[in-house]
Amino acid sequence: MTELVRIATTGSVDDGKSTLIGRLLFDSKQIFQDQLEAVEDASRKRGTDYIDLALLTDGLRAEREQGITIDVAYRYFATPKRKFVLADTPGHIQYTRNMVTGSSTANIALILVDARQGILEQTRRHSFLASLLGVPHLILCVNKMDLVDWSQERFDEVVEEFLQFARRLDISDLRFVPVSALEGDNVVQQSQNMPWYHGPTVLEMLEGIHIGSDQNLIDVRFPVQYVIRPQLRDYQDFRGYAGKVAGGLIKRGDEVMVLPSGFSTRVRSIETYEGQLEEAAPPMSIVITLEDDIDVSRGDMICRPNNQPHASQDIDSMLAWMSEGSSLEVGAKYAIKHTTRWGRAMVKDLQYRLDVNTLHRDESAHMLALNEIGRVRLRSTNPFFFDGYRRNRDSGSFILVDERTNVTVAAGMITGQS
Amino acid sequence: MACLQGHWGRSLVLNEYDRLKRDVVEHYPSPVPAPHLSHLRALESESIHIIREAVAESENPVLLFSGGKDSALVLRLAMKAFWPARLPFPVMHVDTGHNFDEVIEFRDRTIAELEIDLIVASVEEAIGQGRVTEETGPRASRNRLQTETLLNAIDKHRFDVVFGGARRDEEKARAKERVFSFRDEFGQWDPKNQRPELWALYNGRHRNGEHIRVFPISNWTEMDVWQYIEEEEIDLPAVYFSHRRRVFERDGMLMAESPYLTLLDGERVFEAVVRFRTVGDMTCTGGFESTASSVQDIIEEVSASRITERGASRADDRTADAAMEDRKREGYF
Numbered sequence: 127m128t129e130l131v132r133i134a135t136t137g138s139v140d141d142g143k144s145t146l147i148g149r150l151l152f153d154s155k156q157i158f159q160d161q162l163e164a165v166e167d168a169s170r171k172r173g174t175d176y177i178d179l180a181l182l183t184d185g186l187r188a189e190r191e192q193g194i195t196i197d198v199a200y201r202y203f204a205t206p207k208r209k210f211v212l213a214d215t216p217g218h219i220q221y222t223r224n225m226v227t228g229s230s231t232a233n234i235a236l237i238l239v240d241a242r243q244g245i246l247e248q249t250r251r252h253s254f255l256a257s258l259l260g261v262p263h264l265i266l267c268v269n270k271m272d273l274v275d276w277s278q279e280r281f282d283e284v285v286e287e288f289l290q291f292a293r294r295l296d297i298s299d300l301r302f303v304p305v306s307a308l309e310g311d312n313v314v315q316q317s318q319n320m321p322w323y324h325g326p327t328v329l330e331m332l333e334g335i336h337i338g339s340d341q342n343l344i345d346v347r348f349p350v351q352y353v354i355r356p357q358l359r360d361y362q363d364f365r366g367y368a369g370k371v372a373g374g375l376i377k378r379g380d381e382v383m384v385l386p387s388g389f390s391t392r393v394r395s396i397e398t399y400e401g402q403l404e405e406a407a408p409p410m411s412i413v414i415t416l417e418d419d420i421d422v423s424r425g426d427m428i429c430r431p432n433n434q435p436h437a438s439q440d441i442d443s444m445l446a447w448m449s450e451g452s453s454l455e456v457g458a459k460y461a462i463k464h465t466t467r468w469g470r471a472m473v474k475d476l477q478y479r480l481d482v483n484t485l486h487r488d489e490s491a492h493m494l495a496l497n498e499i500g501r502v503r504l505r506s507t508n509p510f511f512f513d514g515y516r517r518n519r520d521s522g523s524f525i526l527v528d529e530r531t532n533v534t535v536a537a538g539m540i541t542g543q544s
Numbered sequence: 545m546a547c548l549q550g551h552w553g554r555s556l557v558l559n560e561y562d563r564l565k566r567d568v569v570e571h572y573p574s575p576v577p578a579p580h581l582s583h584l585r586a587l588e589s590e591s592i593h594i595i596r597e598a599v600a601e602s603e604n605p606v607l608l609f610s611g612g613k614d615s616a617l618v619l620r621l622a623m624k625a626f627w628p629a630r631l632p633f634p635v636m637h638v639d640t641g642h643n644f645d646e647v648i649e650f651r652d653r654t655i656a657e658l659e660i661d662l663i664v665a666s667v668e669e670a671i672g673q674g675r676v677t678e679e680t681g682p683r684a685s686r687n688r689l690q691t692e693t694l695l696n697a698i699d700k701h702r703f704d705v706v707f708g709g710a711r712r713d714e715e716k717a718r719a720k721e722r723v724f725s726f727r728d729e730f731g732q733w734d735p736k737n738q739r740p741e742l743w744a745l746y747n748g749r750h751r752n753g754e755h756i757r758v759f760p761i762s763n764w765t766e767m768d769v770w771q772y773i774e775e776e777e778i779d780l781p782a783v784y785f786s787h788r789r790r791v792f793e794r795d796g797m798l799m800a801e802s803p804y805l806t807l808l809d810g811e812r813v814f815e816a817v818v819r820f821r822t823v824g825d826m827t828c829t830g831g832f833e834s835t836a837s838s839v840q841d842i843i844e845e846v847s848a849s850r851i852t853e854r855g856a857s858r859a860d861d862r863t864a865d866a867a868m869e870d871r872k873r874e875g876y877f
Contacts, residue, residue: 127580127582128582128583128584129580129581129582129583129586130581130583130586130587197720197735197736197738198720199716199719199720200712200719200720200762200763201713201719202712202713202763202765204765204767208583209583209765209768211763223740226740226742227740227741227742230742230743231742231743231744338580351593351596351597351600352596352599352600352626354626354627354628354629355629356628356629356630357629358628358629358630360628361628361629364628366628368596368625368626369596370589370592370593370744397627397628398624398627399623399624399627409581409586409589409590409593410581410585410589411588411589411590411592411593411596411625413627424600448740461749463745463747464745466597466600519743520743520744523742523743523745524745525740525742525745525747527747527749532747532749532750532751533739534739534740534741534742534747537740537742
């Protein structure tokens with residue numbers, strides 16, 4: 127059975143990131159003839175003498191004209207074992223927003239460094255963001271090994287340098303691989319030039335990393351998305367609660383509690399189009415029916431009576447500001463969406479702004495502009511039912527929306543909660 | 545994956561959640577392993593979540609239904625999302641009038657079987673009313689006129705969410721489009737000014753007159769679609785499968801003989817065993833020789849193919865490298 131795995135890649139043009147992706151797609155035979163011809167054509171027009179695989183991913187007119195990647199681009203490839211969704215994000219500092227977006231759902235982050243340059247400011251920034259967004263697995267690809275004579279010594283230096291920095295981050299699984307994206311060494315095929323390296327290639331890592339434990343299977347969290355009342359003759363009394371399991375294993379017969387009402391009841395059945403299930407786990411979309419006729423609506427949270435999320439109007443978070451047109455200011459009000467629940471929230475306090483390059487905390491900051499990240503306390507009009515982001519990415523994340531423009535302006539990761 | 549040697553595989557910081565998992569494993573007798581989802585079931589679950597979210601946050605949704613395999617897939621997913629209730633919205637066909645008979649037959653049969661409402665937005669009618677002007681010449685196509693017809697219909701019916709079957713693997717401009725894609729009051733898409741979209745937190749907020757295009761199968765590939773169609777035994781129009789047909793060759797594709805296409809000099813009609821990889825307007829949908837007569841055959845054919853489905857069969861994408869981006873900006877689906 128093929129598994130679905132989400133990857134985020136970050137890096138700049140110079141790291142050879144697009145070349146690496148092009149290589150992954152090309153060597154795993156995911157690039158089609160017409161796409162390749164279009165890229166060959168475009169490469170010729172630009173006067174490059176090799177096939178510029180970056181042109182495969184840079185799709186918008188402005189990107190091709192300026193030779194840059196503007197937005198998150200999603201690419202797909204598959205092997206017999208896994209199907210990959212790859213969120214490709216540009217590495218320039220002004221695109222922190224895109225990196226945060228691409229990493230938000232990723233199982234694996236692929237970060238590239240140039241073997242000649244070693245760990246740069248942007249490597250630190252990318253790694254920090256992957257760690258902040260809770261990406262469970264990180265692969266550091268030390269690229270352009272062909273330009274450092276395939277030197278094991280140089281590889282070890284870069285790895286050591288990275289480890290020094292990474293100790294300050296919260297990364298649970300970290301792997302390293304020496305590659306040459308241009309030549310294809312250790313991307314899909316094992317390198318003939320680096321006999322000293324006995325580890326897996328990039329693709330072998332992507333295929334092998336165990337992702338089954340990335341989801342929280344302990345805390346039952348079921349945000350109610352939609353109430354289903356068929357009003358059909360065969361289902362006259364049917365009242366089902368549709369949603370996607372955000373945590374834990376939900377089983378038929380389980381005692382559950384509905385928030386905010388606090389009523390307890392049992393799961394009568396777990397329904398799907400295909401028939402009833404005995405149990406359901408994240409990220410399954412299901413419908414559940416309850417033993418008792420209690421009032422449940424969209425935005426409610428179903429959990430276990432002995433394992434409830436925090437219920438509070440005060441939300442502490444690391445907040446990434448994503449809007450060009452405005453900045454976060456203390457006292458401002460926004461619409462907030464957390465799981466399936468909307469509300470309004472006011473910014474009570476900006477404790478500090480974090481420099482994503484140095485991890486320095488600036489406590490004198492009084493606003494957050496585009497691409498800035500800070501620790502923020504919000505006060506909402508109604509209680510929200512949440513967990514810390516480290517414990518559950520679904521019940522620990524939220525977005526802020528500007529009520530005048532309806533634009534999503536910020537992404538929040540809830541910090542360990544009092 | 546075993547961690548053998550060197551630096552790779554080194555586990556650095558044991559985070560809070562890992563510690564917690566470990567505690568639980570030690571203290572509770574048997575944490576049940578999670579039911580394992582195949583990639584198709586994971587995609588299905590994501591799509592159902594998207595469809596429910598869009599309907600929960602809109603007043604008046606509609607699903608674009610062309611009779612093609614992608615819209616047949618979205619329809620199946622939508623049926624699943626609200627089961628056992630009926631589909632809580634109508635479907636709409638933007639009809640160029642240049643259809644394969646088999647596709648219209650399929651459309652009407654599906655609508656009747658599932659007891660859902662169909663709205664037909666007719667390009668023919670829009671031409672008659674003088675709202676759009678027909679292209680002329682042997683290469684005339686109504687493909688571009690669909691955009692205006694679609695936008696008029698959205699306006700007339702006051703739809704605020706429009707579901708489409710577009711996939712990100714189809715084309716480079718689509719690879720960068722959001723799942724919830726905001727359209728202004730002119731129906732336009734601004735690729736440089738898209739709303740950030742994180743986790744599964746979709747923002748469907750809009751003002752009167754604006755709408756959101758929602759693409760529930762954004763993350764599916766052509767192969768995923770076919771595999772799912774096979775698993776679910778989803779019915780499709782007959783033109784997808786190998787059949788004998790009178791065709792002529794144009795731009796390397798086999799176009800079906802029809803009253804809507806005029807032969808150019810040197811083009812001649814002949815009979816061939818063909819099938820179509822997409823089933824749009826007959827004037828810009830090309831077929832190719834194929835003996836694939838079942839979904840299984842098609843899966844084998846697609847996995848061996850070295851050409852994308854749009855490259856193989858859509859004359860409309862061949863005009864410029866940024867053809868799709870330009871049409872999408874104007875409001876095309």
